[in-house]
Each structure stands twice: as C-alpha cells, then as structure tokens.
Amino acid sequence: MSERTSTSQPAGRFDADRAVALARQTLEIEANALLGLKERQGASFARAVEAILKCSGRVVVMGMGKSGHVGRKIAATLASTGTPAMFVHPAEASHGDLGMITKQDLVVALSNSGESDELNAILPVLKRLFIPLIAMTGRPSSSLARHADIVLDTSVPKEACPLNLAPTASTTAQMALGDALAVALLDARGFKEEDFARSHPGGALGRKLLTHVRDVMRSGDAVPRVRTSTGFTAMMREMSSKGLGATAVLDDEDRIVGIFTDGDLRRLIEKGRDLRDLTAGEVMTPNPRLVREDALAVEAADLMEEARITSVLVVDEAGRLIGALNSNDLMRAKVI
Template sequence: MSNLPQFDAARAVQIAQQALQIEAAALTGLGPRLGEAFAAAVQAVLACSGRVAVMGMGKSGHVGRKIAATLSSTGTPALFVHPAEASHGDLGMVTQQDVVLALSNSGESDELNAVLPVLKRLGVVIIAMTGRAESSLARHASIVLDSAVAEEACPLNLAPTASTTAQMALGDALAVALLDARGFRAEDFARSHPGGALGRKLLTHVHDLMRSGEALPRVSPATPFTEMMREMSAKGLGVAIVVDAEDRVQGIFTDGDLRRLVEKGQDLRALSAGEVMHANPRTMRADALAADAASLMEAARITLVLVVDAGQQLLGAISINDLMRAKVI
C-alpha cells in the first residue's frame, strides 16, 4: 500500500507557478550585476588562441556541458572537462592557450578546487561562475561572474534549480556577447549545423538540387502538341520547357495548362508548343539559395522554377518535390 499523501492538483500547480516565479526573479536579478567582470570575461575569451575549457561538477557540470556546446556552435571553440577526471589525466586537455570557465554555485566543489592550483601554475585565465564571491573558486579565479540567486525554486531550498537556471542563462549571455563581438553570421552558424534545418536552408543552393541535361523536358516553339506531350510524359516533371535554337527559355507549358485547354474543348492536335506556352516564366540563377526558390514558389503559387544563366539559357529546373526531398521545406 502506498504511503504517498493524497494528490492535490491545485497545490501542484501552485508549487509549479512559484518555481517559475523564483526562477524568473533569479534571471531578472542577473542583469544589473553584469558589468566590468562580464566584459573582462568576453575580452579574455576573444583574446584566447585556444579553446574555452568548461568545468563543473554535478548539476553545474550538466550546465557546463550545455554552455560548451553553445559556445562551440556560435563561433567559440569549447570543450567540457570533467573535474574529477581532470585529476586523473584529463587535465592534459587544457593548454596554456586556453581559458577555463569553472562553474560552482557554492564555489567549494572539492574536485574542481583540487585542479585550480595546477591551472594557475599553467598560467591559464580562470573565469569563475559562482554564487559566492568569497569562495575558494572565486579566490583562485582571474575573473568572477556572479551567478548568485536569492533562493532555489525547490520548496526545500536544496535542489539546484534557480541557481542552475542562472548559470545556464549567464552562459548563454556570454555566448551571444561573443557571437556579436566576432561578427558571427547566420551563414557561420549554418556551417556548424550542416545537418540541421537552418544549415540546409543557408548552405543548399539551387545548383545542388536542380534537374539538368537530359532530365529536362525541352521542346521548340514549333514542336507539335502531341510530341510535346510525349516529352512531358517521358521526363515526369509535369511541364514542358520551350526553348529556341540557342537553348534560351521562351516559355513553359504545365499540367495545369493542359487541363484548362481540355476544359475549353480545343482541338489540341492542331496546336504547337509556341501557341500554348506561357511566355516569361519564373526563373532564377543556379547560385541562388534553394530556400529562395522555395520562397519564390510560395509567392507565385507555382511548383517549379526554371534555372537560367545571365543570357537566359536553360541550365536546369527545380521543383517543390526536389526541395522537400532535400528537407529545405
């Protein structure tokens, strides 16, 4: 038989709301404390020719891993070094060219404090992120970032909750300040995230996805309607591209155009490609971003764009299905 007290739904919601209010207050309190020390930390990292070695034990260690990952993805090479493993060889991962970012709310983590004297002898800049300015960690540090909170969100004021939220937010603040100082751009972010949606949008160009060569359904303006339809069916793009003798785009004929002609009851066999095509179809350059092709299709309510060079010669075609397969949209 369970010894758990009877569940009180209203109290659960109340406790959760209090936790969020406490954590929000902790974050609000960080802002006014950012000043010379924070600017010095940013300058120290910018001047670093190596990496940022992030250290922390327990919950601070978990936050430290996330901070290291955020720094690395925003233009500041970083790694996480576990303080306990550092005492058994992993401290060799830290060099004189590095900066150490050490996290401890109490500033008295035994495993972390054990390696601080060695780091000082090595000559590395130590940036402390701690809730106690008089702690051992703060005394060993070159720069101290104050992450103190008035109380934890835990009703017992024991479990690291508001304090780890403050550490996480302060780490994010450091990362974005560095990102801005480096002139880091969306394109730079994409290069470190080639498998992500943003990476695909910013790194994938039209020439990477377009159909070209024999895959394109080309016809001349004089091509009979029935022959044009055979070319459309054979290439499976749902269009016929009308080009002149120099392969310059003259127009396009689509499946939708065919349906409209059938509805009108015209004698299709007597028509030529030039008589039924739409002149001046939508085109773009091969070096354009595939995401731009998606935007053009959405704005024009079309499913395919022709790719041409500066002289309007046909280079390829890109369809909405190509973009979907590449996960650009």
C-alpha cells in the same frame, strides 16, 4: 508568493492543486533569481567577454554535479555560436585530462559553492600555466573566486526546491548567464545566420542556408524539353515521361524561349480549344522565370511563391538550360 508551500504531503496521495502551486512557486522563484542576476551584470561580465574574445585557443568549461551538466550545455552553446569550446570533467582532469588544456586556452569554472574539491585540486595547476580563469559561482568569497581572474556572481536568494537543497534556481542562473555570454560573444564576432548554419548543417536553418539549387534540381535527361515546333501530342508525352508538370520550350539554337505547364494545359482546356494541331511555340508561356544553379534553394522557393508558380527552369552563367525543379523537389529536400 510570500510564503513557501509546505514541504510535507501524505505519502501516496496526489494533490493536483498542490502540484500546480509548486509549479508556479518554482517558476516565480527562478524568475526572480534571473531578475536579480540581470541587475548584477556590469564590468565583470564585460571583462569576461573581452577575455574570451582575446583567447586564441578554446574555452574549456568545467563543473561538477549539476554544475557540470550546465557546463556541458554552455560549452555546446558557445561552440555552436562561433566560440570554440569544450567541456572537461574536473575529476577526470586530475587523472590525465588536464593535458587537454593548453596555454592558449581559457577556463570557465562553474560551482555554486565555489568549494568543489575536484575543481579546487586543479586550480594551482591552471595558475602555474597562466591559464585565464573565469569563475561562475554563487559565493564571490569562495576558494574558486579567490583563484579566478574574473568572477561572475551567480548567487540566488534561495533554491526553488522546497527543502532549499536541490540545485534549481542556482543552475538556472548559471544556464542563463552562459547564454548571455554566448549572445554577447556572437554579437561581438559579427556571427551571422550563415555561420550558424555551417555549424548546424542537419537543421532546418542549415538546409535553407546551405542548400543550393544545383543540389536539388533535376538535370540531364530528367529535364523535360521540346522545340517550338514540337507538336502538342509529342510535348505532352515529354511532360508525362519526366513527371515535372512542365517542360522547357527551346528554339533551334537551344535558347529558352518559354515554358508549358500543367496550368497552361488546364487553361487551354477551359477555353475549349482544339489542341491536336497546336505546337509548343503556340501554347507556351514566353519569357519564363529562371533561376541560376548557384542560387540558394530557398531563393528558388521564394521566386516560385512570389510568381505563384510550381516549377522553375534552371540555367548556368551563360543562360543555358541545365536543370529544372518544382515545389515537390524543394519539399523533399526539406527546404520548404
């Protein structure tokens, strides 16, 4: 937009078109701010990433007001992507919390103006401790920038606020640059999905990458099993009592030779066979799909989907039957 939307509106009167126009204007201003930020990234950004990689302690993120809120998010993002980090409030740092920062740490300080009194008050202490300081500021000539070892310019042409006062585009720029640091760092560290899952065990990805078959399988007496010589009626009682929808079929030496499922039963009925005199060995599906107990549960889910089956038998390293699971077990564990 070439002109900013008027800042005045009669009190108590809602204008839907005006609200939509302001939304579009805000997004355009912030998008342009990010594009400008993109073009300014170069040697300073690379130095910041390198300094953090060399840090043997933690990244301590600091900021006041809205910059502080952004700083908390940046610290959380860094911590969850392989870079130990924490947020320390500058005002609290002046009253004892500065003791949380050690000589092995590195400080990332956020201030759009670069003149935050609370931040500037502790800069001399950081200097005396020889703690590296990365400044994210909208004023590269500010007091914060002059004290910093590395300056990341987060300046924006204007705020999205119609009054050009409330931090909007400037905090968006800070947030985006923090994300850029986190992404560059996780790439440099070789951070993988498994690493992310370990720091997010309660999330969907954590469940998929950390849950093993042994964690969700049925074991012991809950695993239905019959011999090849077991009669059809006895086999059905075993299946019904265990509620898996299938049963393992074992030979006389306890080796798995087959499986019988609800699907097998349905197909036999459709063929009109007399089932009363049949044995498990006569109706089973031989050479069933098996999964190891130490496999990931998501691998079992993939196997079941690929083979179009709903149950799978679980074996140990020696190939002995030790468990079973079906799709319902995986759904309860929120693996699928």
